[in-house]
Amino acid sequence: MAKRKYRVAGGCQCCMTCRYECPVGAISLIEDVSAQIDPEKCLGCGSCFDACQPGAIEPYEEEEA
Ligand code: SF4
Ligand code: SF4
Secondary structure, three states, rough: OEEEEHHHHHHHOOOHHHHHHHHOEEEEEEEOEEEEOOOOOOOOOOOOHHHHHOOOOEEEEEOOO
8 A cells, every 4th residue: 555755856945944844853954955854754744745835845655565
């Protein structure tokens, strides 16, 4: 069964808004490059997606083993 997750696709402006919104601390920052989401921690809540003004975050379906 597929599980919805979120990832940083591109166009990240390193504003860190998403980081403050994430309830589980799954988002870290590669300084001056991009935010990144740990797929192991991501719950798929979509809060970061809703918060990202530039639209740099996208959903995807992760297949469960
Ligand atoms: S909210 Fe969007 S632009 Fe800002 S750090 Fe997160 S992914 Fe990057
Ligand atoms: S979808 Fe939710 S849990 Fe996953 S990185 Fe975004 S805010 Fe965090």
